[in-house]
Amino acid sequence: MWHFNLDNVNLYAYKENAFTKDECKKIIDIAKKQKLKTGLLGTKNNKDSNVRDSKICWLREEQEEVKWIYRRIADIVLSINSKFFNFDLLGISESLQFTNYKAPSGKYGKHIDRAYGITVRKLSVSIQLTDPKKYKGGELRLYDGADKHGLVMNKNQGTLVVFPSYVLHEVSPVTKGERNSLVAWIQGNQFK
Numbered sequence: 001m002w003h004f005n006l007d008n009v010n011l012y013a014y015k016e017n018a019f020t021k022d023e024c025k026k027i028i029d030i031a032k033k034q035k036l037k038t039g040l041l042g043t044k045n046n047k048d049s050n051v052r053d054s055k056i057c058w059l060r061e062e063q064e065e066v067k068w069i070y071r072r073i074a075d076i077v078l079s080i081n082s083k084f085f086n087f088d089l090l091g092i093s094e095s096l097q098f099t100n101y102k103a104p105s106g107k108y109g110k111h112i113d114r115a116y117g118i119t120v121r122k123l124s125v126s127i128q129l130t131d132p133k134k135y136k137g138g139e140l141r142l143y144d145g146a147d148k149h150g151l152v153m154n155k156n157q158g159t160l161v162v163f164p165s166y167v168l169h170e171v172s173p174v175t176k177g178e179r180n181s182l183v184a185w186i187q188g189n190q191f192k
Contacts, residue, residue, distance in 0.1 A: 011144050011163060013084040014153065015076050018160035024129040028180050030065055031057050031098035039099060039108070051109040054171075055102075058095040059182070069096065073125060073160070073184050080162050081186075087122045087164075089188045094119065097183040101138055107173040110143070113165040113185060121165035123186040128159045135177030143168040 019027070036055035059066045070092060081087055101107060113124045126140055132155040141150030142163055150170065153161045163169065165185060 008086070009164065010084040011151070011167060012142055012153065012161060013080045013163075014159055014161045015080065016154065016156055016159050018072065018076055019127060019129075019158040021131070021157055024157055027059075027069060027098070027127075027182060028129055031059060031100075031180075031182075034058075036098075036100055041111075051111075053101070053105045053107050053173075055100045057098050059098055060095045061092075066096070069182070073127075076160055077123060077125060077162060077184075077186055081123065084162070085123065085164065087186075087188055089122060089186055091187060092184055093187045094185050099181050099183060100178060101171060101174045101180075102178045103135070103137075103174045103176050105173055106138065106171075106179065108171040110168055110170045112168055119187045120190055121185040122188040122191075123162055124165045124167075124169075125184040125186065126153070126161045127182040127184075128155055128157055128161075129180040129182055130178065131157045135179045136175045137172055138174040138179035139172045140181075141170050141172060143170075 034057040036057050039052050039054040039056045041052055059069065061067065061070055074092065081089060114121050139155065140153040140161060142153065143150045144167070
């Protein structure tokens with residue numbers, strides 16, 4: 001076969017200072033006013049603390065106090081997508097997930113963010129809300145098959161990381177303190 005186009009989809013991209021320290025604190029405060037619930041696994045809503053040990057809540061688009069967060073994520077992701085992925089995107093159709101990982105075992109083992117029978121997640125977004133000096137461990141790691149230890153993503157507070165939702169990734173155990181993050185999934189039409 002004579003190929004017309006080469007694959008130019010990057011494993012990930014990121015933007016430092018996507019959110020300021022004050023904005024990160026504001027997001028944490030908004031989320032922690034809600035009741036945090038145990039993070040579940042997959043579409044069957046299983047609990048298995050050996051795989052996932054975290055507390056979550058949802059920041060919904062209709063909440064007036066979070067609309068600015070959606071707008072910021074959308075603007076940054078559209079820019080990043082055009083440079084690093086070039087996926088056909090529709091928008092954010094799921095609520096934002098605030099996640100809290102606490103020592104000594106807060107984590108989310110290796111997984112992907114797509115599943116059969118849900119909307120087509122094309123890009124996953126993870127926003128680092130906590131100052132990395134306030135916790136140990138808790139690295140977001142992406143796996144491309146070349147490195148069995150995974151690629152550690154930027155932990156600077158306010159950094160937004162984007163990667164295709166089919167990429168294997170994990171959050172390693174938090175061994176001291178607590179790590180807070182905000183996750184979004186960007187939907188699109190079926191891959192073809």
